[in-house]
Amino acid sequence: MSKAIQDFLNDLKDWQKNFTIQEYEFEKYNCEIAQIARMQNNNDIDGLVNFWNEKVKQEYFEIKHPLYNDVVLRAVFSSKEPLLENYVFLIDKENKYPCLWLQATHCINAIVVEKRIFVIKEPWNDDVALTWTKLMMTRFAKENIINLYHRDIAFAFTLKNTRPWHFFSEKMYVIQHLDSNNKLVESTHSFFTPKQFKSITKSKIKDFVLFYPSAIPMFIGLLKEVYAESIQDREKIVKKDSFNYDLILWLGLPGEKRAWLEQIKGTALILKNLSKYFKTIKVYVDGMTAYDGQRQDFPENKVLFHKVVKATKEAFSNLKYDLSLDELNNDVIKQHANLNNSSNEFCYAKDNKANLCMGGGHCESFIYDADELQGLEQEQSEEFKKLSLFFNLNTINSNNDTSSNALSSNSNKNSTLIVFKSLVGYDYRSKICFCDDCDMAVSEPGTATIVPMLLCNKPNVHYYGDKRMPMSQNSKRSISEKYVLIAGSSPFFHANDFHIPPQHLYNLTAEVLEELAKDDKLKGYKNGVDSKGNTLIMHRLKVPPVELIAKQYELEQKNNIDISLENVALYTELEQKINTLNTTIQDQNSNLNQQLQRGKAKDRIHNHLAYKLGSALITCSKSFFTYISMPFILSYIKAQHKLSNEKYQKAITNDPSLKLPALESYPDYQEALKEKECFTYKLGSALMYADKTWYKGGYIWFYFEAKRLKAEFINKKENL
Structure with missing residues (x-):
């Protein structure tokens, strides 16, 4: 290892002392790094793609020094475990000019050379690139590197990344526009690797210097290609269903960083209301995603999925439904003439298999996990035969109606089938194939929108905890901010849990479904109507204040029981009355304490400032430590006495009865x-x-007066 490289490593160990942060003035230099900095500032992504396409023609990665443009650097080492950022070490042929290159969101985020740190591009104006650079220098200084010198080592690309949003926005555009014949890619931890690229085996990674194929963050240009390649495998991945579903819904539930706190019971409420119009519903529940071509286990996501399924079963088993007719608009009431007008409640069947039914009659609900249903089908159980009878595809088609909006009095028309399919741990190729069948999606912004919105272009209802979350332009509906309440206190806007009334999400979902039916984009609708000439007009729910929803969640978590909103409102009212009563009692106790404190005039005298100061003077004179602390102690006593008097004056102003009686x-x-x-x-x-006469020599007088008072006190004591 050369002296220059060794000195560079030593300087990195104490980089705070040895390096300065400077701005890279790219206008002054004639080199590719200066050109990259300029293109990044101008968002010239095509220029950056051209840069990479020129580089892939070379076996080795070489580039001019960012300051000394006559010096050529070669990449000879890179971090082998990149997470969101990757760093590359470059050196010249004489091993005199070491350089560290940081990649994260851009082609170059920072360069470190000659005791200088050049931050080339901050992605979010919060110094994150500088933070990454500091981490890079610390990590690199600790690396145990043997071959850190100019040598012949080929370069390739790595697609390793832990965050899908960053992967697709920062890596995919360049990868899709690269000449795939010239370079290998390391893709063992890639979320999507185009099939035309040849991958490096894990055992061969050490033989390459790895770069991120980064340019600038951008989704444009990757959507069609990723979708088109993935959908080719649809027949292999998505097995044909035994049932024909009226509605296929994509549900993206946050499983990491942040959570919609009502998502478990909220999903059940939404589905229970949708079941009034859609007899057979399939729900794809999205979650954490595996790397390309893999299946991974995410236990916490699976737990959430099973909780949602369980909550939905419980919601449908309730014998009453808290939706009254005054919450329906008149068009809905007119259209469904078979509503039971003698009651303000929808009726339910017995045997814990109840469903929202129109006009009475027998109704059952069947809620399954897709794996559970598959098991019943393989066994050809009695339960599956019953399902076949109720929801047989041929029976539905014989009526030339695949929409449950056409409500019927027949028993099978009053029953509901909901099948949940967990996509937790699937890769993006698989998720795209499943999502292709969906009618719409309900999901959080950010990563959760990659499949339904950015890749499959499905109509979507967005919900979020913070409006700064990245939104898709394809969103049909987004929640109203007045129905969002942040529950966390993290300084990172994307890391806080939040409350949203599920009633609001249902209403938005209903709006989207009505639009889809009107535009003939829902199964069974043509020219905006179903086979019986009915348009899809869905009821709306009254949306409670989000503060009430948050209180309901708090009480349910605290007491581990379900509490209705009515009882939450009652509890809140009682809580306010109890707090008021407690305040009154505390005030009364305080008054009583003050009355007791009035008991002796002697205590009043002891509360005078003169007595307090005298007592402190005597106490502080008994030890050296307290003696030297005396000025601070006396000042504190005076300040506290003044504050106490101010509080007393304020109290008697508000309540004259608190005024202390005269000493006499x-x-x-x-x-x-x-x-x-x-x-x-x-x-x-x-x-x-x-203290009052200090300018007249008051403290000198006090010195002699204190001695006189002490002598007087001793004489009196001796004469007793």
């Missing part, structure tokens, strides 16, 4: 007067006088 009215008044003649009181009074 106390039975021990005469005895209390003696306290004013004691050494302690006189000493404190003398100090107060000295």
Whole structure:
């Protein structure tokens, strides 16, 4: 290892002392790094792609020094475990000019050379690139690198990344526009590797210097290609369903960083209301995604999925439904003439298999995990035969109607089938194939929108905890901010849990479905109507205040029981009354304490500032430590006494009854007067006088007065 490289490594160990942060003035230099900095500032992504396409023609990665443009650097080492950022070490042929190149969101985020740090591009104006650079220098200084010198080592690309949003926005555009014949890619931890690229085996990674194929963050240009390649495998991945579903819904539930806190019961509420119009519903529940071509286990996501399925079963098993007719608009009531007008509640069947039914009659609900249903089908169980009878594809088609909006009095038309399919741990290719069948999606912004919105272009209802979350332009509906309440306190806007009334999400979903039916984009609708000439007009729910929803969640978590919104409102009212009563009791106790404190005039005298100061003077003179601390202690006593008096004056202004009576009215008044003649009181009074007359030599006077008072006190004590 050359001396220059060794010195560079040593300097990195204490980079705070040895390096300065400077701006890279790319206009002054004639080199590719300066050109990259310029293109990044101008968002010239095509220029950056051309840069990479020129580089892939070379076996080795070589580039001019960012400051000394006559020096050519070669990449000879890179981090082998990139997470969101990758760093590359470059050196010249003479091993004199070491350089570190940081990649994260851009082609170059920072360069480190000759005791200088050049931040080339900050992605979010929060110094994150500088933070990454500092981490890079610390990590690189600790690396145990043997072959750190100019040598022949080929370069390739790595697609390793832990965050899908960053992967697709920062890597995919360049990869899709690269000449795939010239370079290999390391793709063992890639979320999507185009099939035309040849991959490096894990055992061969050490033989390459790895670069991120980064340019600038951008989604444009990657959507069609990723979708088109993935959908080719649809027949292999998506097995044909035994049932024909009226509605296929994509549900993206946050499983990491942040959570919609009502998502478990909220999903059940949404589906229960949708089941009034859609007899057979399939729900794809999205979650964490595996790397390309893999299946991974994410236990926490799976737990959430099973909780949603369980909550939905429980919601459909309730014997009553808290939706009254006054919450439906008149068009809905007119259209569905078979509503039971004698009651303001929808009726339910028995045997814990109840469903929202129109006009009474027998109705059952069947809620399954897709794996559970598959097991019943393989066994050809009695339950599956019953399902085949109720929801047989041929039976539905014989009526020339695949929409449950056409409500029927027949028993099978009053029953509901909901099948949940977990996509937790699937890769993006598989998720795209499943999502292709969906009618619409309900999901959080950010990563959760990659499949339904950015790749499959499905109509979507967005919900979020913070409006700064990245939104898709394809969103049909987004929640109203007045129905969002942040529950966390993280300084990172994307890391807080949040509350949203599920009633609001249902209403938005209903709006989207009505539009889809009107545009003939829902199964069974043509020219905006179903086979019976009915348009899809769905009811709306009253949306409670989000604060009430948050209180409901808090109480349910605290007591581990379900609590209705009505009881939450009652509880809140009682809680306010109890708090008011507690405040009244506390005030009464405080008044009583003050009454008790009035008991003796002697105590009042002891509360005078003169007595407090005198007592402190006597106490502080007993040790060296307290003696030297005396000025601070006396100042503190004076400040506290002043504050106490101010509080007292404010209290008696608000409530004159709290005013203390005159000392003369106390039975021990005469005895209390003696306290004013004691050494302690006189000493404190003398100090107060000295403080007022300091400019006349008050403190010199106090010195002799204190000695006189002490002698007087000793004489009196001896004469007793």
